[in-house]
Amino acid sequence: MASNIPQESTSFVGRRAELRQLSSELTQHRLITLTGPGGVGKTRIAVRAARAAAARFPDGVRWAPLWPLQGDQLLVATVCDAVGLADHSARTPVAALCEWLADKDLLLVLDSCEHLVAACRDLVGDLLTAAPGVTVLVTSRQPLDLVGEGITEIGPLPCTGDNDALALFTERAGAAAPELRLTDPLNAEAAALICRRLEGIPLALELAGAQLAHRPLAQVAERLGSRLDALDGTGMPWTPRHRTLRTAIGWSHELCAPLERLLWARLSVFRGTFDVGSAAAVCADGPLTPDVVRT
Ligand SMILES: Nc1ncnc2c1ncn2[C@@H]1O[C@H](COP(=O)(O)OP(=O)(O)OP(=O)(O)O)[C@@H](O)[C@H]1O
Ligand SMILES: [Mg+2]
Known part of the structure; x- marks a missing residue:
């Protein structure tokens, strides 16, 4: 399955230490959450980290943008779309998604979870249990508070030194x-x-x-x-x-x-x-x- 990481439309600056750290964390944790205030650069770092890690996941990187969602009703459908699942069976969507991902070896990125923290916590918990080959990278102003979550706090760009x-x-x-x-x-x-x-x-x-x-x-x-x-x-x-x-x-x-x-x-x-x-x-x-x- 090809990756669907968003294209970057502007130049990228710095963040070498953060990307190095994420690269190793992505081999150690199955859930990594990039936290930090609005506009600090979580999404840009996630794009770069996902691209750098893509080769390690045979089924690629699947990117689900959650920021357009007004509530959690379309959360599972959005993730199904992102992973390429069109399910028309009678099962619940979450069950279908878990089954679809069970044998996949991929990195799932959930971009912007802060307004859906509880729903994302439940969904990611289910996915990680059902799909042992799936790693999840989350960007969110708040952590999901799931057991085993690796939290990486993103700070602002340095104004001194390399500036x-x-x-x-x-x-x-x-x-x-x-x-x-x-x-x-x-x-x-x-x-x-x-x-x-x-x-x-x-x-x-x-x-x-x-x-x-x-x-x-x-x-x-x-x-x-x-x-x-x-x-x-x-x-x-x-x-x-x-x-x-x-x-x-x-x-x-x-x-x-x-x-x-x-x-x-x-x-x-x-x-x-x-x-x-x-x-x-x-x-x-x-x-x-x-x-x-x-x-
Ligand atoms: N390292 C960087 N190099 C170049 N531009 C950057 C960098 N980091 C962030 N930006 C730019 O700054 C703006 C905010 O970054 P981004 O959207 O990644 O923040 P965010 O932490 O995801 O914010 P939000 O909490 O609103 O989702 C964007 O326009 C992004 O392109
Ligand atoms: Mg963002």
């Missing part, structure tokens, strides 16, 4: 403003400041980089300093997930600053209503401090 945060910002800045020379000393200083203020969160760095199509570097840096000031829209090539998130919560592209957008992305973890305390507890990380979330 992968700056490398990513430079890449995206280059796409938005090709004539801008970030190697000029003043520009280099402003770019480094932006990376530090955004604490190396890839999604926030991409949003800030895209702003350079519309405003000067110094202004982007300055506005990030005064937190929630309005910045212009970006016209950046959003991934389907982040495009959908943005549409779903109806944020105004023109009125949101990068930190606000990061907050909205993280708030999407809540299925229904939430209060300020839970928002601060769940969404505060990196450049979004609990106080910032509360205001």
